[in-house]
Amino acid sequence: MLTSKKMAPKRVTKLFAATAAALLIPLAACGGSDDSGSGSSSKTLTVFAAASLTSTFTELGKEFEADHKGVSVKLSFGGSSDLVSQIQGGAPADVFASADTKNMDKLGDDAVDRKDFATNVLEIATPPDNPAKISSFQDLGKKGVKVVVCAPEVPCGSATEQMEKKTGVTIKPVSEEQSVTDVLGKITAGEADAGLVYVTDVTAAGDKVSGVKFPESSQVVNTYPIAEVKDSKQADLAKEFVDFVLGSDGQKVLTSAGFGQP
Amino acid sequence: MAGRRRGAGPPFAPARLGLPRWLWLPALLGGAFVLLPLVAMVVRIHWSDFPALITSQASIQALLLSLRTAVASMVLCVVFGVPMAVVLARTEFRGQSIVRSLVLLPLVLPPVVSGMALLYTFGRRGLLGHTLDVLGLSVSFTTAAVVMAQTFVALPFLVISLEGALRSAGRRYDVVAATLGARPTTVFRRVTLPLVLPGLLSGAVLAFARCLGEFGATITFAGSLQGTTRTMPIQIYLSNASSDPDSAVALAMVLVVVAVLVIGLARQGRSAV
Numbered sequence: 001m002l003t004s005k006k007m008a009p010k011r012v013t014k015l016f017a018a019t020a021a022a023l024l025i026p027l028a029a030c031g032g033s034d035d036s037g038s039g040s041s042s043k044t045l046t047v048f049a050a051a052s053l054t055s056t057f058t059e060l061g062k063e064f065e066a067d068h069k070g071v072s073v074k075l076s077f078g079g080s081s082d083l084v085s086q087i088q089g090g091a092p093a094d095v096f097a098s099a100d101t102k103n104m105d106k107l108g109d110d111a112v113d114r115k116d117f118a119t120n121v122l123e124i125a126t127p128p129d130n131p132a133k134i135s136s137f138q139d140l141g142k143k144g145v146k147v148v149v150c151a152p153e154v155p156c157g158s159a160t161e162q163m164e165k166k167t168g169v170t171i172k173p174v175s176e177e178q179s180v181t182d183v184l185g186k187i188t189a190g191e192a193d194a195g196l197v198y199v200t201d202v203t204a205a206g207d208k209v210s211g212v213k214f215p216e217s218s219q220v221v222n223t224y225p226i227a228e229v230k231d232s233k234q235a236d237l238a239k240e241f242v243d244f245v246l247g248s249d250g251q252k253v254l255t256s257a258g259f260g261q262p
Numbered sequence: 263m264a265g266r267r268r269g270a271g272p273p274f275a276p277a278r279l280g281l282p283r284w285l286w287l288p289a290l291l292g293g294a295f296v297l298l299p300l301v302a303m304v305v306r307i308h309w310s311d312f313p314a315l316i317t318s319q320a321s322i323q324a325l326l327l328s329l330r331t332a333v334a335s336m337v338l339c340v341v342f343g344v345p346m347a348v349v350l351a352r353t354e355f356r357g358q359s360i361v362r363s364l365v366l367l368p369l370v371l372p373p374v375v376s377g378m379a380l381l382y383t384f385g386r387r388g389l390l391g392h393t394l395d396v397l398g399l400s401v402s403f404t405t406a407a408v409v410m411a412q413t414f415v416a417l418p419f420l421v422i423s424l425e426g427a428l429r430s431a432g433r434r435y436d437v438v439a440a441t442l443g444a445r446p447t448t449v450f451r452r453v454t455l456p457l458v459l460p461g462l463l464s465g466a467v468l469a470f471a472r473c474l475g476e477f478g479a480t481i482t483f484a485g486s487l488q489g490t491t492r493t494m495p496i497q498i499y500l501s502n503a504s505s506d507p508d509s510a511v512a513l514a515m516v517l518v519v520v521a522v523l524v525i526g527l528a529r530q531g532r533s534a535v
Contacts, residue, residue: 081503148485153503174487176485186485191387
């Protein structure tokens, strides 16, 4: 009566439905923020900026809009290397602000009138109560301290590697994350004792983490370059924005977020 | 469907079963939508570098870790999922539908949320974290955390397919066996389980595949360290996010091949049952 053959179609349907669900669910989880391109009559300036510039550039964008009537600034934040490949893939960016020189180099001739606009140094972030009593960079090399760093493949990780070389401290991390936000996540959750991120990240995290500055940090300085993108349709506006970021108003915003001046 | 039996009359004339023609267009478009990205990926691979890229130490460690953890998670899914499915399919209690929805929740949760939930439970500052700490157990940043994350998100796949199989198999044979004097454990072992074995197998394969692809919960709960917690999807994401998309796409291809092999083997196994 009920042979396994007879049941097959139903089971296949179920399997199919479950597979479809399995394939669709992750899709829902990764909403894109790629909303470039607009057809409005007012001018739109599209700025691609590194994820670590999220709060400062949001503020800068608002100030720029206030100064320029009829201009709206569209911001797209992401990992610098992702943004570079998007621009190379034809994304309509007018301005690109990178978190490191390496990624700006990759843009080559597409980056017009490139200038450095900010610097950033590393700082140790710990949970607010600093359970492992971290007070120096050397403490990160101690046994039993759970340290989270960025993977060497990403900019903050390569800065970490250079810092280890300069100081001779070997860190044995429990995890090598993809970005500073991932490192901070492990700290705010209290899973790790310490993490290496940028000064600006510690400032932005407020009282959710506490920062431990160390004197050696000045030996590895990360420089942020900004440039107009070659095929920009708003070349004049792009230039104005870059000048604004480099000007005193722009620098004020960046300094209060913890960035250094180049 | 399975229960409805048709008369022994002649089969329907084949002409009547023709598909509506308009159906072809969306079907082909849908098929192209699924297949084209795969083709694009194959095209993007640098075949000359391919062997070197997939045999790098990072790649091999990631693949082995993925396979090891996915097998362990699948076993855990079977150990806990089979009893869960049996309870859900064979008993009735108040609020059962709510319990079922809750158990299946990881199916629809974004994996990152699952990872956060695990962190709030088993993390150092989590609900059970202190107890675990006292016992000298610390799960975060260990391979065990990877297995837990995978099991958490994959368990519903096994439960849902096995519960479906149990329901469509019905209780008739169980009842017959019980009437003949078999005790519950014997009925379960000799009658119920063999009847739903194909369902169990497909559920286990689904769970395995889900484990193999697990990313969000793992990276949130377990972190990312080569050889310990950095599974294939995390390695791929890292390579892609950094300046090494060539190795990302090569590894992605390996993952696709493994997934296709697993599904193919499971189909073979099932038709043999």
